[in-house]
Amino acid sequence: xxxxxxxxxxxxxxxxxxxxxxxxxxxxxxxxxxxxxxxxxxxxxxxxxxxxxxxxxxxxxxxxxxxxxxxxxxxxxxxxxxxxxxxxxxxxxxxxxxxxxxxxxxxxxxxxxxxxxxxxxxxxxxxxxxxxxxxxxxxxxxxxxxxxxxxxxxxxxxxxxxxxxxxxxxxxxxxxxxxxxxxxxxxxxxxxxxxxxxxxxxxxxxxxxxxxxxxxxxxxxxxxxxxxxxxxxxxxxxxxxxxxxxxxxxxxxxxxxxxxxxxxxxxxxxxxxxxxxxxxxxxxxxxxxxxxxxxxxxxxxxxxxxxxxxxxxxxxxxxxxxxxxxxxxxxxxxxxxxxxxxxxxxxxxxxxxxxxxxxxxxxxxxxxxxxxxxxxxxxxxxxxxxxxxxxxxxxxxxxxxxxxxxxxxxxxxxxxxxxxxxxxxxxxxxxxxxxxxxxxxxxxxxxxxxxxxxxxxxxxxxxxx
Amino acid sequence: xxxxxxxxxxxxxxxxxxxxxxxxxxxxxxxxxxxxxxxxxxxxxxxxxxxxxxxxxxxxxxxxxxxxxxxxxxxxxxxxxxxxxxxxxxxxxxxxxxxxxxxxxxxxxxxxxxxxxxxx
Numbered sequence: 001x002x003x004x005x006x007x008x009x010x011x012x013x014x015x016x017x018x019x020x021x022x023x024x025x026x027x028x029x030x031x032x033x034x035x036x037x038x039x040x041x042x043x044x045x046x047x048x049x050x051x052x053x054x055x056x057x058x059x060x061x062x063x064x065x066x067x068x069x070x071x072x073x074x075x076x077x078x079x080x081x082x083x084x085x086x087x088x089x090x091x092x093x094x095x096x097x098x099x100x101x102x103x104x105x106x107x108x109x110x111x112x113x114x115x116x117x118x119x120x121x122x123x124x125x126x127x128x129x130x131x132x133x134x135x136x137x138x139x140x141x142x143x144x145x146x147x148x149x150x151x152x153x154x155x156x157x158x159x160x161x162x163x164x165x166x167x168x169x170x171x172x173x174x175x176x177x178x179x180x181x182x183x184x185x186x187x188x189x190x191x192x193x194x195x196x197x198x199x200x201x202x203x204x205x206x207x208x209x210x211x212x213x214x215x216x217x218x219x220x221x222x223x224x225x226x227x228x229x230x231x232x233x234x235x236x237x238x239x240x241x242x243x244x245x246x247x248x249x250x251x252x253x254x255x256x257x258x259x260x261x262x263x264x265x266x267x268x269x270x271x272x273x274x275x276x277x278x279x280x281x282x283x284x285x286x287x288x289x290x291x292x293x294x295x296x297x298x299x300x301x302x303x304x305x306x307x308x309x310x311x312x313x314x315x316x317x318x319x320x321x322x323x324x325x326x327x328x329x330x331x332x333x334x335x336x337x338x339x340x341x342x343x344x345x346x347x348x349x350x351x352x353x354x355x356x357x358x359x360x361x362x363x364x365x366x367x368x369x370x371x372x373x374x375x376x377x378x379x380x381x382x383x384x385x386x387x388x389x390x391x392x393x394x395x396x397x398x399x400x401x402x403x404x405x406x407x408x409x410x411x412x413x414x415x416x417x418x419x420x421x422x423x424x425x426x427x428x429x430x431x432x433x434x435x436x437x438x439x440x441x442x443x444x445x446x447x448x449x450x451x452x453x454x455x456x457x458x459x460x461x462x463x464x465x
Numbered sequence: 466x467x468x469x470x471x472x473x474x475x476x477x478x479x480x481x482x483x484x485x486x487x488x489x490x491x492x493x494x495x496x497x498x499x500x501x502x503x504x505x506x507x508x509x510x511x512x513x514x515x516x517x518x519x520x521x522x523x524x525x526x527x528x529x530x531x532x533x534x535x536x537x538x539x540x541x542x543x544x545x546x547x548x549x550x551x552x553x554x555x556x557x558x559x560x561x562x563x564x565x566x567x568x569x570x571x572x573x574x575x576x577x578x579x580x581x582x583x584x585x
Contacts, residue, residue, distance in 0.1 A: 043492060043515060043541045046534065050493035074510030082516035086523070
């Protein structure tokens, strides 16, 4: 008897789980409509649940009750149109940075944390600026160490990153700072950085940025999805920074002009005080905006990839023809290799951002083919340039710069060749889109490793020249 | 019985305001009340109630607050405002005119054939 009751009990529980799943599905379905806000879905779900309760009380089972209740709710297209008529502004999604409802102080606190971190970073930069004096190299070497840890601090706070991970990352960052500052790099005759120092300085931001990815993911850096989130974050942040810089530049220009007319020299204040605080401030506020607007506004980066993928294909074909016709061997030097790296990085970004916003379940379409063409064109151009470069290196030998450029080229090449292979399988319908997506995120640490090698090992290997 | 869509739309505002004039309520309860009042003969499309409530809120006829139901779910409650009561009174006068006119029409109506002859 008691067993029967128990069995009945679990049976009912299981049934209700099924009902809960149906509610979840319904929510997901309704939420996709832009005119219906999350609060409206809550309100309608309350209605739906009330209806289901009454119907089950009158003898229907869960499934039947749910079906009837959903049917009575009416055609969602019509309801959604009605909502759109009432709230047309919702079709222009609104960015609510700080909620107006009382009792939700979280966002205000977050803004406070962001501003505090931005000001602290500004103070650091200011100290650095004052101690550096005329020696600009000190500033160039350490600028990134003065700013990025504070951005990392924001995510450590926001994602509640375990202290062990945060401490490890801090230790790595400190070690890198020591390497960049204490290695006996040689400088040129006019105190300009030597080759290995320049390479170390230019590669540290890459290492630090990818380390930032670890805190961004809240420590779950092995997760492919979290890595993709970090890629999205990076793209959106870049776009925000460009916009903030444009706006800031306009304001500064107007202030400069007005003050100039009344005879006040704005420049000392600008250089000594405004920029040291504005630059880290823009970075942190930009990061905060990206965090706040997630899911609110369409991502911009993927939209840009749609525009630039066809244009880039045209550009690559032009370069390819020019290289083949004019004979690649005549004008090849290090600069060409660096240019090739820049082109491959561009192609990689186009690929990464269009992948980051693609619905993984959608079947292959025109745009996927276009991407494949883009990859093929980039690889063809790179192959021509690479052959030319290798013959050249065989003749004149290696330098630190050439090895760094060549190494990056190979790292990018492996990334893109395998991506092209997977994409071919996908457009032919032999492979799922998930495989392409996974490959992109799996490969990211290779860049961190390569950049770390350049920073740490190139100095000793090439005699700090 | 099927009631014409336009008729439902025209009567929805005074019905909702009238129900809320009795006291604060929420979506599903308002709908149940409409069913009770019409003896189940007025079937609304449930989803359409919410855009309507939001329009009344924007017009300032009702005020919405979020509360919790007895099982702890988020629930939006609506209460009528002074403006809402005024609007209700106005609608009521309009409907009185309409229904009196209709009443006379119904009284004038004779059984089928007679009407046709009259027109001819």
